[in-house]
Amino acid sequence: xxxxxxxxxxxxxxxxxxxxxxxxxxxxxxxxxxxxxxxxxxxxxxxxxxxxxxxxxxxxxxxxxxxxxxxxxxxxxxxxxxxxxxxxxxxxxxxxxxxxxxxxxxxxxxxxxxxxxxxxxxxxxxxxxxxxxxxxxxxxxxxxxxxxxxxxxxxxxxxxxxxxxxxxxxxxxxxxxxxxxxxxxxxxxxxxxxxxxxxxxxxxxxxxxxxxxxxxxxxxxxxxxxxxxxxxxxxxxxxx
Ligand code: KIV
Numbered sequence: 012x013x014x015x016x017x018x019x020x021x022x023x024x025x026x027x028x029x030x031x032x033x034x035x036x037x038x039x040x041x042x043x044x045x046x047x048x049x050x051x052x053x054x055x056x057x058x059x060x061x062x063x064x065x066x067x068x069x070x071x072x073x074x075x076x077x078x079x080x081x082x083x084x085x086x087x088x089x090x091x092x093x094x095x096x097x098x099x100x101x102x103x104x105x106x107x108x109x110x111x112x113x114x115x116x117x118x119x120x121x122x123x124x125x126x127x128x129x130x131x132x133x134x135x136x137x138x139x140x141x142x143x144x145x146x147x148x149x150x151x152x153x154x155x156x157x158x159x160x161x162x163x164x165x166x167x168x169x170x171x172x173x174x175x176x177x178x179x180x181x182x183x184x185x186x187x188x189x190x191x192x193x194x195x196x197x198x199x200x201x202x203x204x205x206x207x208x209x210x211x212x213x214x215x216x217x218x219x220x221x222x223x224x225x226x227x228x229x230x231x232x233x234x235x236x237x238x239x240x241x242x243x244x245x246x247x248x249x250x251x
Contacts, residue, residue: 017208019080019198020216023049023066027213028073039074040210041067041106043082043140048214055139058084060097064104071105080132081106085140091123098129110177112138114164118171125172133168135161136202137180150201152185165189165197177210178202201227 019038022028023045031039045066046058067081081101088094088111098109108130111117117133124131136151152158162185165176175196178186183203190197190206199206211228214220219234 017196017198019208019210020213021045021211022070022073022213024069025073028070028077028079031213032074032077036077037208039070039077039079040110041070041079041081042110042212043084044212046084048212048220054142056085056143058082060084060087060100063087064100067101067104067106078107079105080108080110083109083111088117088120091119094120095123095127095129098124098131099127102129108132108174110134112140114161115167118167121168121171121173130174131172132175132177132198133164133171133173134177134179135164135168135181136178136186139179148180150180150182152182158182158185158188161185162189162192165193169193169195178206201225 017037019040020031020036021042021044022031022039023041028039041063043055043058043063046052046055050062052058063081063084067079071079083094083097083101087097094111101109109124110132111120112134114133114135121131121133137148139148142148152161161181168176173195175198176193178189178197178199179201181202183205186197186199186202187205196207198208198210200210215224215228216230217232217234218230221235224230
């Protein structure tokens with residue numbers, strides 16, 4: 012495990028990128044979670060390349076020195092050629108790196124992107140773009156077989172050249188074993204404290220999407236309540 016942990020938050024627009032940079036965040040993630048918390052989709056499988064590009068451009072405009080990582084959305088990296096073409100579009104939009112969901116199954120995409128000079132983060136554990144086939148969001152690594160598969164995925168993406176590995180909803184003990192077994196940093200979400208860094212969806216952290224908050228998040232602000240109160244005050248003043 013590294014000495015200084017890496018702090019990552021999602022940003023989907025210019026003001027949030029600026030605010031998070033001013034707060035000192037290490038890395039801005041234009042996550043495809045924007046599909047739910049900004050665009051109102053039921054899950055991330057509806058997010059398009061054009062939407063990712065639109066939001067990546069806005070985040071890039073709000074960041075002066077913080078690296079911007081953008082998600083390759085659902086079905087945009089099914090083969091190495093489409094992965095490269097779509098990753099190039101995100102880089103042109105202002106991203107410095109891209110993230111894709113997959114382990115050993117996606118080593119040819121990762122190796123191709125890295126060979127083309129595009130830093131690539133892999134994302135294993137719960138992969139939200141697979142929610143339709145999995146039927147929900149569940150912890151991964153509960154059985155010995157699942158844990159072994161995650162360890163093998165981690166080794167495979169490191170060998171393929173990924174610069175970091177995101178672990179989503181991985182049993183904390185398994186996340187710790189993965190972190191100890193590879194030399195690239197692990198960034199966890201709902202995977203316990205033994206990762207090299209942590210990432211959260213900013214809307215969950217600040218309480219601006221109150222209709223759903225993952226169990227592992229302790230919101231640090233209540234932005235939804237502040238918005239309702241401010242709007243309520245304006246409405247009352249207007250109607251006086
Ligand atoms: O899209 C996203 O926001 C993510 C989360 C796991 C951080 O990938």
